[in-house]
């Protein structure tokens with residue numbers, strides 16, 4: 360199998376390195392200077408330092424060459440880069456199957472990735488998402504992980520899950536693409552909240568409460584958009600929520616930890632060096648939730664900390680100061 364990976368950030372590089380153990384992989388970056396520096400260093404020093412490339416990995420500055428004889432394109436840009444990446448493929452006349460790995464809602468349209476893809480790809484192009492609990496550093500190092508490959512086309516999901524599955528990267532298939540996308544997108548908001556809670560030293564009980572009520576909030580939102588509730592108990596939902604809320608490799612959790620220290624958002628983003636999808640996605644989810652009339656108190660509190668400079672302690676007090684309610688609701 361030949362795979363073209365678009366986007367050489369931390370995750371594109373890690374997936375390219377992992378799949379290169381079993382497939383011919385071409386890693387493309389839009390920045391030619393980055394390709395040259397990765398070639399010279401034998402690793403991606405900017406986004407994934409200290410992880411030497413396997414010999415089988417090819418670096419490619421020309422997108423047309425990267426996809427020329429590929430069997431699959433994997434788009435691994437941030438959500439903001441998904442639409443231009445798919446448009447670039449369509450402009451090239453590519454009809455290759457496409458998987459994306461971004462975890463967010465598009466900021467301007469509040470659309471999940473598969474709806475962006477529906478607007479940009481010819482209807483005949485097979486497509487889906489690869490998502491689930493996965494820190495780039497661990498996958499690049501060959502440590503075990505499990506992911507979900509979701510597509511509206513169940514046959515496509517089964518076929519590509521089997522083709523990409525390996526002893527280090529176990530891949531499960533699903534046909535609930537909206538559930539898989541919403542789980543991966545909204546857990547980033549919860550990870551910001553978890554970082555805030557841990558930064559304020561609120562304790563283990565508070566973190567468990569946040570994860571549980573966060574999952575309820577994610578599920579309510581996803582079901583309102585047409586997802587199946589059981590998807591949120593899987594890798595793309597609960598699995599990724601646990602990882603991102605508790606793992607210190609998470610950039611979204613780090614945003615929360617720094618908000619708890621009182622750092623301004625602009626400074627946090629400037630120093631992060633990577634995308635933290637939860638920031639843009641928090642606003643997009645809040646807008647969609649208002650439209651759908653879904654109650655999302657944690658998302659609302661995160662938005663107030665991010666965009667209204669509400670101090671972290673006041674945001675927590677606001678969440679805890681609400682009246683009692685039924686747990687199922």
Ligand SMILES: NC(=O)c1ccc[n+]([C@@H]2O[C@H](COP(=O)([O-])OP(=O)(O)OC[C@H]3O[C@@H](n4cnc5c(N)ncnc54)[C@H](O)[C@@H]3O)[C@@H](O)[C@H]2O)c1
Pocket residue numbers: 365366367368369370371388389406435436437438439440441443444460461462463493494495496632633634636
């Ligand atoms: N890092 C992880 O552990 C991880 C794991 C799973 C999923 N993800 C998701 O993968 C996506 C990418 O994350 P990342 O960690 O690689 O981000 P990153 O910040 O490490 O790198 C982003 C990369 O995308 C490139 N890029 C941005 N817009 C582009 C465009 N229009 N065309 C081509 N390249 C573009 C940037 O130049 C940069 O190289 C995010 O949605 C993230 O949530 C990340």
Ligand SMILES: O=P(O)(O)OC[C@H](O)CO
Pocket residue numbers: 462491492493494495547550599602603608609610611612634635636
């Ligand atoms: O570093 P984060 O917070 O973007 O999380 C990375 C992955 O999405 C974890 O599965």
